[in-house]
Amino acid sequence: MYEMRTGIARQRFNKKESTIAYVLLFPAIAFLIVFMFYPVVNVIVMSFFKVDMLGRFKAFIGIGNYQLLFGNVKFWEILIRTVVWTVVGVLVKTVVGMIYALLLNVKFKGRKIARTLLIIPWAAPVPISAILFQWVYNYDFGLLNHTLKLIGISNPPLWLAYTKTAFIAALYVDIWIGIPFMAVVFLAGLQAIPDELYDAGAIDGAGVFNKFRYITIPLIRPVLIVATLLSALWTFNDFSVIWILTRGGPIDTTDILITWIYKNYFVYYKPAIAAAAGTVTFVILLVFSLLYARFYFKEE
Amino acid sequence: MRKGLNLKMIIYIILAVMLAISLFPFLVTLITSLKDVSEVYTSPPTWIPVKPTFKNYREVFERYPMARYFLNSFIIAIGATLLNAAFSIPAAYATARLRFRGKKFFMYLLLMVQMFSPIIIIIALFRQMSIFGLLNSYLGLILVNAVFTLTFSIWMLSAYFLNVPFELEEAAMIDGCNRFQAIVKILIPLAMPGLTATMIYTFINAWNEFVFALTFTTTPEMRPLTVGLYSFVGRWSIQWQYITTASILGIVPIVLLFMLVEKQLMSGLMGGAIKG
Numbered sequence: 276m277y278e279m280r281t282g283i284a285r286q287r288f289n290k291k292e293s294t295i296a297y298v299l300l301f302p303a304i305a306f307l308i309v310f311m312f313y314p315v316v317n318v319i320v321m322s323f324f325k326v327d328m329l330g331r332f333k334a335f336i337g338i339g340n341y342q343l344l345f346g347n348v349k350f351w352e353i354l355i356r357t358v359v360w361t362v363v364g365v366l367v368k369t370v371v372g373m374i375y376a377l378l379l380n381v382k383f384k385g386r387k388i389a390r391t392l393l394i395i396p397w398a399a400p401v402p403i404s405a406i407l408f409q410w411v412y413n414y415d416f417g418l419l420n421h422t423l424k425l426i427g428i429s430n431p432p433l434w435l436a437y438t439k440t441a442f443i444a445a446l447y448v449d450i451w452i453g454i455p456f457m458a459v460v461f462l463a464g465l466q467a468i469p470d471e472l473y474d475a476g477a478i479d480g481a482g483v484f485n486k487f488r489y490i491t492i493p494l495i496r497p498v499l500i501v502a503t504l505l506s507a508l509w510t511f512n513d514f515s516v517i518w519i520l521t522r523g524g525p526i527d528t529t530d531i532l533i534t535w536i537y538k539n540y541f542v543y544y545k546p547a548i549a550a551a552a553g554t555v556t557f558v559i560l561l562v563f564s565l566l567y568a569r570f571y572f573k574e575e
Numbered sequence: 576m577r578k579g580l581n582l583k584m585i586i587y588i589i590l591a592v593m594l595a596i597s598l599f600p601f602l603v604t605l606i607t608s609l610k611d612v613s614e615v616y617t618s619p620p621t622w623i624p625v626k627p628t629f630k631n632y633r634e635v636f637e638r639y640p641m642a643r644y645f646l647n648s649f650i651i652a653i654g655a656t657l658l659n660a661a662f663s664i665p666a667a668y669a670t671a672r673l674r675f676r677g678k679k680f681f682m683y684l685l686l687m688v689q690m691f692s693p694i695i696i697i698i699a700l701f702r703q704m705s706i707f708g709l710l711n712s713y714l715g716l717i718l719v720n721a722v723f724t725l726t727f728s729i730w731m732l733s734a735y736f737l738n739v740p741f742e743l744e745e746a747a748m749i750d751g752c753n754r755f756q757a758i759v760k761i762l763i764p765l766a767m768p769g770l771t772a773t774m775i776y777t778f779i780n781a782w783n784e785f786v787f788a789l790t791f792t793t794t795p796e797m798r799p800l801t802v803g804l805y806s807f808v809g810r811w812s813i814q815w816q817y818i819t820t821a822s823i824l825g826i827v828p829i830v831l832l833f834m835l836v837e838k839q840l841m842s843g844l845m846g847g848a849i850k851g
Contacts, residue, residue: 296673306662310696310722318695378586395597400825402801407819460841512693518789537697549698553694
């Protein structure tokens with residue numbers, strides 16, 4: 276692909292050309308090594324060491340940190356919560372995003388405006404949105420509970436104070452931010468499907484559902500896969516929403532892996548546990564990224 | 576005909592409800608920012624401000640270091656954008672125009688690095704940053720923000736460069752330009768829309784960044800807007816009329832910028848899966 280598009284035919288790997296390429300790539304690569312690869316390696320190595328509160332290496336202890344981590348019930352609780360967070364998050368984003376896309380794929384007046392309004396939650400700075408939701412969720416003065424009371428829910432909860440409602444409240448915000456991306460991506464996918472296919476389907480007597488099932492879904496499958504993979508990575512990594520809304524509280528019950536790792540390092544001063552959990556996270560993300568890269572290059 | 580009309584009505588209603596729910600927080604924010612403090616803290620809350628006022632928009636700058644927060648965000652975001660461009664343009668050129676061993680591997684790596692979690696980087700970087708004296712500095716935040724957007728920028732720019740026909744640069748080089756001149760005089764101007772979109776996207780990313788700024792700044796003067804606003808929340812007396820006001824000011828320009836580059840961003844993210 277690249278060879279084709281880079282223009283004229285040349286001998287493979289002209290030496291002068293390669294040298295220029297490496298020189299041009301050098302700053303970026305050096306930068307990435309110092310600020311990304313080195314830290315990752317550092318964390319992985321740290322996970323096999325006993326370290327003091329400031330993260331200084333003391334002694335090699337093999338898998339000791341992992342034994343501590345895996346022996347901690349809390350880790351498993353948080354791992355399960357992370358899976359629930361990610362799976363439910365991506366699922367709802369996908370379904371609602373698809374509904375938006377299907378609605379916006381119909382030609383009507385004001386469609387452009389609707390699309391513009393739709394992407395605002397995605398366009399707005401995530402941390403600021405999360406801060407604003409604190410106000411929305413406010414028990415006494417917030418308009419959410421006020422509205423809920425108006426529509427007949429007389430006893431709305433103190434959203435961020437209890438485990439279950441706080442988790443739901445945070446997940447809602449994450450979903451709310453993630454929906455527009457899905458909707459826009461799916462819409463682009465839908466618009467690439469030629470109308471003739473639906474016409475042909477209609478002639479063959481396919482109903483709305485069957486057309487969706489046998490024409491739409493197979494044709495936007497590549498879009499669906501890449502979008503859900505990306506969304507899964509973002510949802511899994513969503514630190515700021517949880518941190519700003521609940522800081523993982525009350526007592527770690529709304530933590531996901533990412534926030535819990537951060538807390539272990541910066542709040543509980545347990546860098547080794549943070550490093551071990553970080554390494555586990557790294558492996559999980561690596562598998563995800565490999566999948567993503569595979570699909571990406573395949574679709575290309 | 577009738578049926579079509581009804582279907583459209585249904586779509587309008589569903590969309591209106593969904594968008595109303597979606598925009599609810601921003602609506603609340605806007606309303607609150609226009610209220611007097613006494614009205615902000617009344618229960619039950621009011622939907623329409625009784626006496627709408629813009630005084631919060633003045634007072635927020637008088638009572639809080641809001642101007643400083645905006646300035647910090649701006650310096651960090653601009654710095655990160657320029658640094659990012661300085662590193663990503665040559666790298667993108669190499670991947671788009673030159674043949675070299677390991678290119679496929681490099682492109683693959685770029686995609687994967689994009690997925691690294693900032694949290695994992697942070698726990699290792701924190702000590703490094705404090706050793707090099709980069710905590711509470713613009714430089715530190717500029718560096719991390721630049722590096723975290725770097726791979727995506729190279730990826731996007733590479734695609735834009737590929738869209739500019741190489742023959743034009745070749746012709747210029749035959750006419751006596753050297754490679755550098757061909758890049759500056761031909762490639763960069765022709766790839767300008769893509770380059771601008773990429774830089775705007777980097778700027779937005781750095782402006783919105785939270786966890787690096789939260790971790791690498793400890794003094795209030797160095798905080799960017801996101802962390803500055805966050806530091807208000809959780810105190811015993813939160814002045815929501817000011818937070819909402821500052822939020823509106825922080826959100827509106829970014830949303831507008833985002834709308835400018837959204838389409839390019841999408842095709843960059845989705846690659847071959849979407850023909851943007």
